[in-house]
Amino acid sequence: MSTEARVKLKLTKKNKFKLSTSKNSVRTKDAEKSMDKPFPRGKGSRGNFRKNVRTKGIQSGEERVGRDFDEREKLRADYNGRKKRVYAREETGQNRKSYNGTTTSKKVKEEVVAKIRVRSRWVSSKSDNANSEAKNSSTKVKAKEENVNLPNAKQRTKAKEACKKESVMTDGNGTGLMKKQREQKSDFIKDKNQNVAFPSSSTKKKSRVKAGLDDDVEMTNDQPKKKKRVIRIDPHDISNKRLDDGIVTSGTTKDKKKESEEKLEMSKNAQFRAIQPSPSILSFVENNLLGRRRSIEIKRAGYNIDLSAPLDNIPFSTSSERERVEENIFRNKLEFFAAAKVSSSFPPPSLPEIAFAGRSNVGKSSLLNALTRQWGVVRTSDKPGLTQSINFFNLGSKLCLVDLPGYGFAYAKEEVKEAWEELVKEYVSTRVGLKRVCLLIDTKWGMKPRDHELIELMESYQTKYQIVLTKTDVVFPIDVARRAMQIEESLKENKSVVQPTMMVSSKSGAGIRCLRTVLTKIARFAKL
Ligand SMILES: Nc1nc2c(ncn2[C@@H]2O[C@H](COP(=O)(O)OP(=O)(O)OP(=O)(O)O)[C@@H](O)[C@H]2O)c(=O)[nH]1
Numbered sequence: 008m009s010t011e012a013r014v015k016l017k018l019t020k021k022n023k024f025k026l027s028t029s030k031n032s033v034r035t036k037d038a039e040k041s042m043d044k045p046f047p048r049g050k051g052s053r054g055n056f057r058k059n060v061r062t063k064g065i066q067s068g069e070e071r072v073g074r075d076f077d078e079r080e081k082l083r084a085d086y087n088g089r090k091k092r093v094y095a096r097e098e099t100g101q102n103r104k105s106y107n108g109t110t111t112s113k114k115v116k117e118e119v120v121a122k123i124r125v126r127s128r129w130v131s132s133k134s135d136n137a138n139s140e141a142k143n144s145s146t147k148v149k150a151k152e153e154n155v156n157l158p159n160a161k162q163r164t165k166a167k168e169a170c171k172k173e174s175v176m177t178d179g180n181g182t183g184l185m186k187k188q189r190e191q192k193s194d195f196i197k198d199k200n201q202n203v204a205f206p207s208s209s210t211k212k213k214s215r216v217k218a219g220l221d222d223d224v225e226m227t228n229d230q231p232k233k234k235k236r237v238i239r240i241d242p243h244d245i246s247n248k249r250l251d252d253g254i255v256t257s258g259t260t261k262d263k264k265k266e267s268e269e270k271l272e273m274s275k276n277a278q279f280r281a282i283q284p285s286p287s288i289l290s291f292v293e294n295n296l297l298g299r300r301r302s303i304e305i306k307r308a309g310y311n312i313d314l315s316a317p318l319d320n321i322p323f324s325t326s327s328e329r330e331r332v333e334e335n336i337f338r339n340k341l342e343f344f345a346a347a348k349v350s351s352s353f354p355p356p357s358l359p360e361i362a363f364a365g366r367s368n369v370g371k372s373s374l375l376n377a378l379t380r381q382w383g384v385v386r387t388s389d390k391p392g393l394t395q396s397i398n399f400f401n402l403g404s405k406l407c408l409v410d411l412p413g414y415g416f417a418y419a420k421e422e423v424k425e426a427w428e429e430l431v432k433e434y435v436s437t438r439v440g441l442k443r444v445c446l447l448i449d450t451k452w453g454m455k456p457r458d459h460e461l462i463e464l465m466e467s468y469q470t471k472y473q474i475v476l477t478k479t480d481v482v483f484p485i486d487v488a489r490r491a492m493q494i495e496e497s498l499k500e501n502k503s504v505v506q507p508t509m510m511v512s513s514k515s516g517a518g519i520r521c522l523r524t525v526l527t528k529i530a531r532f533a534k535l
């Protein structure tokens with residue numbers, strides 16, 4: 008290359024250099040304008056600031072060199088300290104990478120301070136990932152820095168102070184910074200609690216909806232939530248206690264009563280099971296097939312199970328044989344002839360009377376039908392209280408059978424039941440011609456207090472009575488024997504009682520013939 012050509016090339020290079028520097032000078036002026044406000048306020052200002060930093064960081068190396076040169080030139084020309092600081096900030100904020108340490112010592116100091124300020128932000132953002140609490144605090148500090156949406160001027164100044172404190176903390180240690188931030192946070196919360204009233208629920212919602220939400224506001228929202236979680240229980244308030252804590256004493260006493268009753272009942276049952284029946288009673292039960300029996304057992308004994316009350320029929324008997332064996336009196340027709348609800352309505356005594364007394368539903372009317380084998384003459388029902396008057400039946404011209412109303416539980420008014428009881432008592436105590444009272448006792452339940460009452464009355468009026476256990480087909484044979492034994496033992500001292508205790512079942516017919524034999528003897532020897 009010739010010398011002329013070399014000179015031309017140098018000139019063109021110089022021209023190009025001048026052009027590039029002039030462009031950079033324009034840009035730096037714009038930057039200068041923006042850097043007049045190093046921490047811009049308001050929406051988007053921070054974003055623009057970052058944008059500037061980013062765009063300037065992408066600049067080519069040639070441009071960067073040119074701009075550096077231009078700035079150096081300006082520094083030399085301008086001795087205003089403020090402008091220098093602005094340029095230093097611009098340098099550190101925009102072209103950190105292009106900085107090579109060739110500037111003046113003042114500029115270096117300012118750059119270092121600015122750089123650390125930026126680093127402190129990075130460190131805080133890094134510590135966010137490590138600790139969520141630190142994250143919240145760092146964002147709050149940022150918010151303070153930006154000073155956006157703070158409720159009043161006092162808080163703004165507080166935030167500024169916090170920001171200044173943070174800028175002093177330039178040691179780059181994350182933990183130390185976190186501690187400081189926590190302190191700041193707690194201070195700030197205290198200050199808020201003292202000065203700022205809690206926002207209402209509507210304001211809470213609004214604050215959540217807003218995109219540019221301030222974390223400080225959220226922090227205040229969290230405070231009442233924590234308070235809500237506190238559950239205060241009044242120890243003297245009964246409603247707080249559970250039912251099984253022993254407050255309701257009436258329930259426990261009731262339970263205790265029930266338990267004691269159950270124990271008594273259990274002890275009664277145990278006592279009943281401990282009864283040893285006499286051999287005579289046991290043999291009677293077995294001979295008459297009393298108690299609950301299987302139909303095959305009755306069949307094997309020779310009874311026709313197709314008949315009602317089969318055990319009242321003689322095995323393999325013909326009609327002639329039965330007429331011979333059975334009592335003549337009970338072959339007669341049963342006829343109803345009088346009913347009395349009051350003592351004045353009693354018919355005049357014409358025949359020896361045998362009465363059937365007992366609790367309601369014990370089987371009085373059924374027994375009358377079973378004895379006479381005339382089903383349907385006396386009305387029966389499974390509903391207690393059917394017989395409500397004293398009903399008189401003639402059995403031929405020899406005997407009068409009397410069906411008494413029951414006592415105890417019945418579907419009737421209390422006054423009516425009391426009237427029945429009084430009528431029965433009057434009848435058994437005053438009736439002339441009454442030769443025997445068959446006191447019917449349910450084999451399953453035994454004697455009840457009202458039965459004892461009637462016994463006492465009959466004892467006092469020397470009315471002869473005989474205990475007849477009914478419904479023996481519903482309990483085991485051994486229990487029939489035990490019940491008979493129990494009653495006999497309990498009435499051992501009584502004078503008007505006629506032994507032995509009779510045991511019957513109107514359903515199976517067990518023991519009916521024996522009772523019939525006993526009653527026939529009464530009719531045979533009785534005199535008015
Ligand atoms: N299993 C069984 N049931 C019987 C026996 N005797 C009577 N019953 C039933 O017991 C219920 C009451 O019988 P009733 O003869 O009406 O008794 P009641 O003593 O006259 O009753 P009231 O007239 O109300 O006092 C009826 O449903 C009968 O079928 C028996 O020996 N065995």
Ligand SMILES: [Mg+2]
Pocket residue numbers: 371372373386387393394410
């Ligand atoms: Mg009856």
